[in-house]
Amino acid sequence: MAGPWEKYQKPAATEAAPSAGPSAGPWTRYAPEARSAPSFVTPEPPPGVVVHGGDGRSYVADKPAIGVQRTAAAGSRDEAIQMQALQGRGATDGIVGDVTRAAQPFAQGQSLNFGDEFVSTVLAAIEGVQGRSTKDAFDYGQEFQRQELERRRAEAPLTSMASELAGGVATGIAAAPKVFASGAGLGANVLRGGLTGAAAGGASGFGGGSGLEDRASDALTGAGIGAGVGVAAPLAGAAVGAGVRAYGARNAAREILEPVGIGRRAADQIETELTRDGMSAADARTRASQMGPDAMLLDVGQNVGEGAEAVANLPGAGNGTVRDRLGARGRGAPDRITAAADAAIGPQGNMAETVDDLIASRSAASRPLYDRALGQPIEWNDRLQSFIDDPVVRKGLREGVDIQRLEALARNEPFNPLDFAVTGFDEAGDPIITGVPNMRTLNVAKKGIDNILESYRDPTSGRLNLDERGRAITEVQRAFVDQLDASNPDYAAARAAWAGPTRVRNALALGQGTFDRSVRPDQLRQRLAAMSDDERDAFRIGARDQLDEVMGTARRDAAAARGMFETGWNREKLGLVLGGDDQAAAFLDTLGNETAFANRANTITGNTATARRIERQKEYNGTRSAARETFDPTSGMWGDAKRVAARGLDALLDGRNVRSAEQMRGEFGDAVSRQGTDRDALVDAIMGYGQRKTAAADRAVPYEDMIRAIMAGGGLAMTGDR
Structure with a gap:
């Protein structure tokens, strides 16, 4: 049956059978009686004609390298298209064909084996x-490209395979960022990789086939390969990334942590606890600095404190370190509180001697x-x-003289x-003033009133325990002094330099009663x-x-002292005493x-073994009891057997962890209980270690992406018709 594809076909020639006549040797032309014998010479087929060999291979007559193994039934449409494609290859052979053929494997790998379908579709459209x-054009294009790819x-073979793999890798590299998310978990990437690999592999296998049945079979095979590679790619990427991160962390630990006497595991545990407290190492350093040089890392957050509590209640060096340092800090609390009071308002001395010295020195100076x-x-x-006529002032004058x-x-x-x-004294003992009183007269009267x-x-x-008369005398004193100041500015200046013993002692008494409830802030001001x-x-x-009286309470109970200052007007009055709200806040x-130090120490070293403490200790003692928790033994003989087996398995699983955990506890306990510059140097090291780990993690991402992309691309390249 003739088909429309015949336009592509030239008459094919068939190889003739060899001649059965006697063979002539090369020497016959030298024989004297030699005669020319008649012979039949097979004609050479014209260029471009397809020659069908007896071995099942057909080739172009003048280009025997361009051939194909006949696979279709003789006389069928498929055979005709196969021969037409062979003829077309012979007609287009040349430098362009060589370049196109060399690029074909890469294009196939890059296009999930659909590159030939794309070209064939374009050809079919032109013919249409x-x-x-x-249809004829599409099938012809498919066969043409298949033969060229096989050639x-x-x-x-090696260059072609490498090129096809490179094409698949290029597609994988382009698709990997859309399939695998760097921020996603490993499980999510494995699931994505498996599903996407199965889909891409199935598509690639389908594209690499030549018939529906062949394509379906290759699609299933490709889907399996793609799924396997898609699952393996994120696992391999994660393994490579973990290696890069571990290498960076080891170097960082050796260069940064070892000089401050701490290992990776302890540093990682501190970072874990700080993260649970919602803070970074930098936040912890700031918080500890705000609390002063005696603060420890175990003070900065609840979870770090619970970690220290676990260490302080498990065997090992960390236990003694934490407890000893907390005890030493607790014993130093009274001195620190006293120092704070001294810094705020000055050191405490013998009050009586201090006031007498003040009076004497100010009196002499003025x-x-x-x-x-x-x-x-x-x-x-x-x-x-x-004033001079008043009996109280006259009495004051007598006492002043x-x-x-x-x-x-x-x-x-x-x-x-x-x-x-004063010229004399009357019978009552009152001085007799002759003439106009002078300034000395009035001054000794003021001294006498002070003495009253x-x-x-x-x-x-x-303190002055004034009755009603006493308060009235106080008012007289103030009015009398105000009148003297107004009458004699030099007297006002002298009195500003030295108010006199009574006024000084009154001020002293006011200071001693500052925090009494009867003293209001506005009056004090x-x-x-x-x-x-x-x-x-x-x-x-x-x-x-x-x-200092309050400090006596504070040395035993800082919380109670703080509570006293926070009660009523005392906070405001404390600011007036110390010179400002900022000074009061600092005190x-x-x-x-x-208070926080004492509370933390009580929590860590207390004897109450709470469920929380017991649970946190599991994190620090190196035991996981995984087998026992998995098997969850029941009661009875079978339950007892499982329990014994689980304990034995846990002993094997946890043995190394327990030894490593004891070392970690020693380092952790030492680290979180350091103070002052040692504490700051340690936190700086943890900060530097964390930054180096982050940098290593950032470096690992491209490696992970590269491994995933290469494996994904290679998987795609392997799922073709090969």
């Missing part, structure tokens, strides 16, 4: 536009100012006269009452604003004395840190 059979594989002020004339007025006499005697100085305008108020002072507490320098110094001495932070 011209009104010819698209290339025969000519250069004497030139008082001498100047007392030598100034004063303009008398009715207001001053009303007497004090002045005693002071002169003590100093071996002359005393003359006339210096104070001193009689109200409690010798034990040092007003009193402090009106104080002279010597009064403020006395106030600080008194406040330090009361603060309270010290108490808060000591």
